[in-house]
């Protein structure tokens with residue numbers, strides 16, 4: 001492909017003898033990948049559903065640095081299947097999979113993904129924590145934040161979604177997070193072969209403009225880190241100004257300390273010679289498109305000085321203790337979820353779930369929607385919150401009806417009423433077709449296929465009403481079993 005001349009002039013001296021190989025990588029087709037989040041991909045795991053073999057037949061081998069990441073051909077139909085709709089996998093560029101591994105999220109941690117849409121890294125972070133942490137996914141752009149919320153919901157990821165500038169969040173949430181990811185808006189030099197328009201829009205000023213914005217975002221991010229917390233910085237661009245030089249700036253100006261990232265297969269060390277020569281920059285990592293199959297990425301992890309705040313010492317835990325106290329007193333956390341509202345929820349959950357997920361037992365109620373509480377203990381004054389967690393159910397008068405988010409976040413075996421569907425029936429269900437009530441079920445039913453909870457239906461005598469949300473319905477999803 002025709003690379004911008006100023007880009008060649010900038011990068012060629014930096015790459016030296018590697019330049020021809022790097023340049024040639026732009027003539028290869030872009031890489032695509034898939035993260036299989038819901039099913040175990042271990043060959044010896046008996047819980048692997050048989051359909052996984054069919055899914056793997058559509059893939060081209062494992063991404064070397066991601067145990068549940070696989071390469072996918074451009075023409076793959078996986079994105080048009082019921083498995084995609086039910087959150088079994090997330091289509092993600094393979095190099096981008098490196099970032100959640102660098103975050104290394106731990107159960108119980110409070111984590112902020114500051115530039116999160118469309119949600120590739122947030123969904124991976126939630127998966128790596130087994131949904132046992134408190135993730136806030138923020139996106140500044142008002143349209144992109146909606147796509148983020150939908151992807152988090154589809155993947156059953158426990159996360160709050162906010163739509164704020166980093167500066168506004170820093171005012172509201174000082175010293176609040178164990179880890180913050182800044183997957184920064186960048187000049188996108190790793191996007192050129194996927195999106196030739198990105199190459200046309202690139203100018204020699206792009207790295208400088210982007211670096212200034214990145215410093216602004218990072219200055220806010222550091223304020224929100226707990227002492228001992230980690231900041232993960234990543235870009236999908238190659239120039240030194242937005243990568244090693246930003247990391248050197250964070251050490252000098254923000255007082256952070258670079259930390260060694262693992263040496264995963266095909267990851268290369270960062271380049272001290274791209275900044276002021278400081279050796280610590282070898283602790284950062286680059287995924288070069290001529291050395292690792294993927295579009296390319298830069299990732300660094302830095303620590304804020306101070307004794308690490310353990311999960312149990314943090315304000316998260318005081319939030320949890322305060323909530324436990326309110327529960328003992330029979331109060332909910334939010335307006336409308338006190339006294340009887342709270343009891344109604346518990347009674348309803350006990351009616352439909354034989355084993356409720358503990359993280360949804362004490363939701364908050366906002367505008368008649370029950371959400372899981374992922375903002376636990378964080379002030380929301382003046383913050384645009386799209387959703388404080390997963391939408392679980394809605395209150396209609398004195399009834400409670402399950403929402404799709406509850407299905408996607410749950411394993412089907414948590415519910416009393418489960419109706420297995422074969423793949424063709426699941427395709428019809430997701431198209432919005434009516435279902436036959438041939439097994440005498442009554443009330444809310446969770447629909448199951450391949451170990452996935454597809455959504456809900458309501459069984460009444462003689463028929464089953466399809467509750468698959470109208471906005472999610474799709475015609476013509478493709479079968480993998482034929």
Ligand SMILES: C[S@@+](CC[C@H](N)C(=O)[O-])C[C@H]1O[C@@H](n2cnc3c(N)ncnc32)[C@H](O)[C@@H]1O
Nearest residue numbers: 115116117118119120121140141183184185217
């Ligand atoms: C590289 S993308 C994030 C990709 C995302 N992390 C993922 O894995 O799906 C960067 C995001 O930063 C957002 N952004 C742009 N300007 C911003 C700013 N000044 N502050 C915070 N975020 C910004 C963009 O809208 C974009 O969604």
